[in-house]
Amino acid sequence: MINFSQNTDEPANILLVDDRPQNLLALEESLSGLNANSIKASSGNEALKQLLWQDFAAILLDVQMPEMDGFETAKLIRERERTRHVPIIFLTAVYHSDDFVFKGYSLGAVDYLVKPISPKILRAKLVGFIKLFEARKRLEFQTAQLEISSHKWYQLSNSLEKELQKRNAELQQTLKFELTLKHITDKVRDSLDEAQIIQTAVQELAIGLDALCCNAAIYDRKKQTSTITYEYSVALPSYRGKVVEIQKFPEIYHQLQQKQSFQFCSLFPNPNRGRVAILCCPIYNGDAIGDLWVIDRQERALNPLEVRLVEQVASQCAIAIRQARLYQASQRQVEELEKLNRLKDDFLSTISHELRTPISSMQIAIQMLEIESVLSEKCQDCLAHTPSKAATYLKIIRQECERENKLISDILLLQHLEAGTHSLMPTEIGLQDWLLQVIEPFEMRVQQQRQVLNIEIARDLPKLAIDIFSWERLLTELLTNAHKYTPPGERITFSAQICEKSEEQDKVELEIKVINSGVEIAIDQQSRIFDKFYRIPNNDPWKYDGTGLGLALVKRLAEYLGGKIGVTSIANNTCFTLTLPVKQIIAKNPEFL
Numbered sequence: 001m002i003n004f005s006q007n008t009d010e011p012a013n014i015l016l017v018d019d020r021p022q023n024l025l026a027l028e029e030s031l032s033g034l035n036a037n038s039i040k041a042s043s044g045n046e047a048l049k050q051l052l053w054q055d056f057a058a059i060l061l062d063v064q065m066p067e068m069d070g071f072e073t074a075k076l077i078r079e080r081e082r083t084r085h086v087p088i089i090f091l092t093a094v095y096h097s098d099d100f101v102f103k104g105y106s107l108g109a110v111d112y113l114v115k116p117i118s119p120k121i122l123r124a125k126l127v128g129f130i131k132l133f134e135a136r137k138r139l140e141f142q143t144a145q146l147e148i149s150s151h152k153w154y155q156l157s158n159s160l161e162k163e164l165q166k167r168n169a170e171l172q173q174t175l176k177f178e179l180t181l182k183h184i185t186d187k188v189r190d191s192l193d194e195a196q197i198i199q200t201a202v203q204e205l206a207i208g209l210d211a212l213c214c215n216a217a218i219y220d221r222k223k224q225t226s227t228i229t230y231e232y233s234v235a236l237p238s239y240r241g242k243v244v245e246i247q248k249f250p251e252i253y254h255q256l257q258q259k260q261s262f263q264f265c266s267l268f269p270n271p272n273r274g275r276v277a278i279l280c281c282p283i284y285n286g287d288a289i290g291d292l293w294v295i296d297r298q299e300r301a302l303n304p305l306e307v308r309l310v311e312q313v314a315s316q317c318a319i320a321i322r323q324a325r326l327y328q329a330s331q332r333q334v335e336e337l338e339k340l341n342r343l344k345d346d347f348l349s350t351i352s353h354e355l356r357t358p359i360s361s362m363q364i365a366i367q368m369l370e371i372e373s374v375l376s377e378k379c380q381d382c383l384a385h386t387p388s389k390a391a392t393y394l395k396i397i398r399q400e401c402e403r404e405n406k407l408i409s410d411i412l413l414l415q416h417l418e419a420g421t422h423s424l425m426p427t428e429i430g431l432q433d434w435l436l437q438v439i440e441p442f443e444m445r446v447q448q449q450r451q452v453l454n455i456e457i458a459r460d461l462p463k464l465a466i467d468i469f470s471w472e473r474l475l476t477e478l479l480t481n482a483h484k485y486t487p488p489g490e491r492i493t494f495s496a497q498i499c500e501k502s503e504e505q506d507k508v509e510l511e512i513k514v515i516n517s518g519v520e521i522a523i524d525q526q527s528r529i530f531d532k533f534y535r536i537p538n539n540d541p542w543k544y545d546g547t548g549l550g551l552a553l554v555k556r557l558a559e560y561l562g563g564k565i566g567v568t569s570i571a572n573n574t575c576f577t578l579t580l581p582v583k584q585i586i587a588k589n590p591e592f593l
Helices: 021-030 044-053 070-079 098-106 119-189 194-209 250-257 304-378 380-384 386-419 431-448 468-485 550-560 582-588
Strands: 012-017 036-041 058-062 088-092 111-114 213-220 225-233 243-245 262-265 276-285 287-297 426-430 452-457 463-467 491-500 508-517 564-570 573-581
Touching: 012 021, 012 044, 012 119, 021 036, 021 119, 036 044, 044 070, 058 070, 058 119, 070 088, 070 098, 098 111, 111 119, 119 194, 119 304, 194 213, 194 225, 194 287, 194 304, 225 287, 250 276, 250 287, 276 304, 287 304, 304 386, 386 550, 426 431, 431 452, 431 468, 431 491, 463 468, 468 491, 468 508, 468 550, 468 573, 508 582, 550 564, 550 573
Parallel strands: 012 036, 012 058, 058 088, 088 111, 452 491
Antiparallel strands: 213 225, 213 287, 225 243, 262 276, 276 287, 426 463, 491 508, 508 573, 564 573
């Protein structure tokens, strides 16, 4: 085998084989003028060893040698593929008969020379073999170079083809993902329903990536939880509705909240999913509002194009969710404005009616008084009954004036309470005696309606410094409301006691309850009875013309004094519970101390 890396300009090698050293020196001297290296071997075996390691332009082989003569050596040389075509020139001083010459040529010799040999003739013969050897070496070298170049071109062509196939596959995948992204974007952009947006994104993304599962979660900042709101799964168990506490998995949610997408495989098999590969991508719109998870077989890792698609879908989801939330917020504002507008209309309608009704009554009473006055002048006999009718008409005028004044006062008081400008005038009282004084006017009214009034006031009520006007207004409105809606024969209970919530003095509260039987407020009405101008439909047995401001005033006054009012209604009993933190009321006005 020729070493193609060797330099082709190096001198050729000539192998000299003779068992006599003097003959080898003579041959070497004869070849001194050639551009060749003389390699000497003293036996056939040594010559064969030289042929194993080097290439030769020609071999000068002595015929007569001990152990292995020249003919045997030539035969072995011709049997080897590498040395089969090396020119052999036999040299002999004894075996020069035709039979030996023929035998030499039959073994592949190119010449058969008889000693003594002319150096000029020998060099002339070897020059041609050397040129042939060099030409063959150059040809083999060029052929090897061509083979190397051809192999390199093949490798380059194969590499380019593979790269082209890879780029083509990436291009096709990019086009596919762009279509998928456009499809998802069009769908989520046209929707203002947050649930529909998430469902569309998850389903289309799982199908587009051919993944086993895809889900989306939305964060609750206050509760610090993540809830899987929608999931599309081909073969894995569903986790939809699962709530995860964010603080328990900082290694995941810290990266998501830093706008980082990442892939991972669990160290231990999931009890439901087994070993899977997961891509987590944040849904980010200023702040992290949720995340997208793509779950697939453990051996599959999403490539950069697939990761980019998931990130783009997450970005579109964030935009669409923001739009949906803004739309929902605007809808709530519209509904609230519509509600306020209806309340305004109701207010204007109610206030118009309530203001006109007393005026109409007063106008009628005044007209009747005028008629009575004319009749009294014409008919002296009617003087006996005229004073009683006039008194009745004057009573009507007085009552309607009081009603008109109360309505206006209530509206002004509500306005002051809502603006925080209602002033408190603290007065020190004995609470038990004062409560009895407030209740006393209602005892006659209760008897007239054939109702039963129970009073349960604790004896250990302390002396307090309170705003009498505000407290009396609270209790009067509660008692009036109970009296108005309690049917005949039913019971009204008024109770008052001190409730200590803890050992601290500022936690002491006064609890007042007004309970009436025979009436029940529907659950859907309980949250509205404290609204301004709201009256429960068809629940007034006496058709009492109220303004709808009484309980609204109670709620605002209780809150203004630092307390609260609540209602429960069950089993044909309704209970209003008023609680006022005593120390808080005193502390609110330094004059109380």
